[in-house]
Amino acid sequence: MTTIVLLAVTGLGLAALYFLAASGLTLVFGLADVLNLAHGLLVSVGAYTAWVTATSLGGSHPSTRDIAIAVVAGTAAGALAATVVEVTMIRPLYQRTFEQILITVGLSLAGVALLQIVWGTQPLTFPKPAWTATVSTIAGMAVPNHSLILIAAAATVLIGLTLFLRHTRIGLIVRAGVQDREMVIALGVNVRTAFTVVFAIGGAAAALGGALGGIYFGAIDPSQGAALLIFAIGVVIIGGKGSITGTAVAATVVGLLQQFVNYYAAAGAGDLCVIALLAAVVLVRPQGLAGGKTA
Amino acid sequence: MTGSLLQVRGLSVRAGSLQLLHGISFDVAGHGTTVILGRDGAGKTTTLRAILGQLRSSGSVCFAGQEVANMPTHALVRMGIGYVPEDRRVFPDLTVAENLRLAERDRPDYDRVYTLFPDLAQRGKQRAGTLSGGQQQMVSLARALLNDNRLLVIDEPTKGLSPAVVTTVTAALAAVARTVPVLLVEQNLQVVSELAHGAVVVNAGRLAWTGNTRALLHDAQLTRTLLGVAARRP
Amino acid sequence: MKSLLHRAWPVAVAAVLAILPFSAVDIPVLFDGPFAQPGTLQLLAMCLIFAGVVQSYDLQFGRTGLMSFGHALYFAAGAYPTCVLVRAGWPLWQAAAAALCAGTLLAVVLGAIALHTDGIGFAMVTLAFAQAGTLTITLNPAGLTGGDEGLVLNGPGLPAWLTGVTNTANLYWLALAYVCAAVAVVWLLMASPAGRIITGVRDDTRRVSVLGLNSYVVKLSVFTLSGVLAAAGGIVYVLTTGGVSPHVASTAFTLTLLVMVVIGGPGTRWGPVLGAVVYTYLDQRLTAVSGAVSVSPGTPGWLAGLLSQPLLLLGIVFILLVYFAPGGLSALRPRKSFGRTDTTPPGDFQKARRRVAKLRR
Secondary structure (H helix, E strand, O other), X not given: OHHHHHHHHHHHHHHHHHHHHHHXXXXXHHHHOOOOOOHHHHHHHHHHHHHHHHHHHHOOOOOHHHHHHHHHHHHHHHHHXXXXXXXXXXHHHOOOHHHHHHHHHHHXXXXXXXXXXXHOOOOEEOOOOHHHHOEEEEOOEEEEHHHHHHHHHHHHHHHHHHHHHHHOHHHHHHHHHHHHHHHHHHOOOOHHHHHHHHHHHHHHHHHHXXXXXXXXXXXXXXXXXXXXXXXXXXXXXXXXXXXXXXXXXXXXXHHHHHHHXXXXXXXXXXXXXXXXXXXXXXXXXOOOOOOOOOO | OOOEEEXXXXXXXXXXXXXXXXXXEEEEEOOOEEEEEOOOOOOHHHHHHHHOOOOXXXXXXXXXXXXXXXXXHHHHHHOOEXXXXXXXXXXXXXXXXXXXXXXXXXXXXXXXXXXXXXXXXXXXXXXXXXOXXXXXXXXXXXXXXXXXXXXXXXXXXOOOOOHHHHHHHHHHHHHHHOOOOEEEEOOOHHXXXXXXXXXXXXXXXXXXXXXXXXXXXXXXXXXXXXXXXXXXXX | OHHHHHHHHHHHHHHHHHHHHHOOOOOOOOOOOXXXXXXHHHHHHHHHHHHHHHHHHHHHHHHOOOOOOOOHHHHHHHHHHHHHHXXXXXXXXXXXXXXXXXXXXXXXXXXXXXXXXXXXHHHHHHHHXXXXXXXXXHHOHHHOXXXXXXXXXXXXXXXXXXXXXXXXXXXXXXXXXXXXXXXXXXXXXXXXXXHHHHXXXXXXXXXXXXXXXXXXXXXXXXXXXXXXXXHHHHHHHHHHHOEEOHHHHOHHHHHHHHHHHHHHOOOOOOHHHHHHHHHHHHHHHHHHHHHHHHHOOOOOHHHHHHHHOHHHHHHHHHHHHHHHOOOOHHHOXXXXXXXXXXXXXXXXXXXXXXXXXXXXX
């Protein structure tokens, strides 16, 4: 029983990480048909900024306040990086989806190389307060704190994004744009602004995932973002293009499936199961679970 | 032609190896309704989409004295164009109110819209995808009428609607056309004869005829050669 | 006369390349030693192998309008089984044949699933499938794939004329034969009536469907053929490098293929080959130069670092190319040259974009 709870909580922690990485990806994809391959790099921007901030503030044993500042700094850096990339590199190629994707390809390759030059190819131990490595007892069950942090963060982002999509004009534009972008433009709406905002929000969420992922995994390395991106892409396909709710559901399914199968079958089998699930979804329901609904 | 609001000169559109429009020229008057007629696939919708900048084109499009060819669609629309596309294209997962809210520009006039389509006022919270075809057409028209436009571009508003709804939509359009010039694509000649003054006939991507709608529809021979149908005597 | 030159040109290039191992010509700076030297031949062989693989990638990408992010999987499907089976004692030709079959089967099955999506969805699904390949390889099932370490190619079934530094010229010729075969297959296919259908699928899927042709079948055929050519490249690669590592199955590997195509000019006659050769050369040379630079005293650390990760420079150059030289290198050459383009205009990016936009719908 305790094993199952433990697996469920760590699985949900993983799901939370996938959700954070996938939410921006799915909105950008839904709104502009751009698959942002540099999205994994934004995860790394969050992780490395948080690492640098935490290390300079508290060495290898930062306080809770230090790590909180580090996570905020990482998230802000992600949002900033995403905005800069969008405004300087993606926007000039407006509506040229193909070249936009190529730009993100170039960025992802060059970015990882840059990380390797600056911080080396080896994993860096992520500094964190001791309590993040321990467990909390909830209803008599011991659950790891690092998973709880991720779950709380993802839940907050999910609620925030849903409110944003439902109650702001840009959110309205995004929801409509996922369904029929050309018609949104034909109503006189400049979708570029919405796109920049979505890009920045997605970058912030991904970077938050990167920073918290450092706490969750205990270490960061230059290829982590790309590895996470692949599962995030899986989540986007399963969840359905442009759907935040679908992304949340798909991330939960993927995280739990991966964790349980990896434990009960064989290490690595869970990852393959996720891709098998993805193939099944593509065959049975190519538009994904949500199929076009944004929030 | 004096007082024309929109001048199209030598408008051409290519899609890959296919030439869709071969240098079409016509004027849209500053009042009343101008209709584009032609058989299926003649290039009617293509013409509208090229004017709106949704398709890349060559040639000149002059709107209210300004050259607007290949201008970004949203910027052109903000100059005062209301667009009602073919097949309505409401956002099915948004509510009626949200569909309208998205179309809001500087000073949306909800009274005008709700006077014309009182039904929509009650259905604000309903998802547009669950509406009937006629109601969806009203949402689509309402999005264009919400703002003070200088031109309405309306593509086949009665397509696929029941006769009763066609009557409602036509009445609404007639009311609208009294205040705003309209560029209309319409297959239903009954509707055309009720609404349109000027007519532009396209055939295989070329301009085939341009002139007065009444003259066209009264000439059975001309109607048959241009449109392949016998005109109904009005 | 012109058409004769047009035809003779590729043959002349192949002939010049074929006699390079006998050449004592030494181009300083560009190469470490004369062409006949194993190090130089090895570098050239790598360039040729990638030229062939990139040609296979461009068959789907530039010619058919399918953007796959998982082409590495089929390359690995050639490389890994060959290596594993040779190590298990199989004769090389049997191992290679089995690997080709594996690559074909994989391409048919995964292509059949992935082609249920199109546009970006297709890119994402193929990426996920390739990831399954990487995972399987790193999991090292039954100790077969060597996990992260990869495998060294050795076994009794390996013919002597393909091993050892002294036989580098043979490997070079093998690589040359491979690239010639890959290029010939693509060129002849595109010149045939089938090529017109493929172009039709790329430019307008719906129109081909109207003609009564099932675009799904056309795409799956192209995807499979492309996968087989990549698998063949994987086999030659494993022989040339004497081993294989999980990197060849990774997304980054596919992305570099995409980069090579775009650098050269997608859907053009010489573009993919040119892009692959330029990219591979720079990649290999920069790494080699960085090794030499970092041991020499007085080199600033940042320079050594910069050179040790050629992808940083190549990535930046690539981004600049996308902005400033759309159409790739093959669009930059003077108009009056022998390297005339096919029916496709040289690297017409507008077209490529429209193609993607079309497939997206």
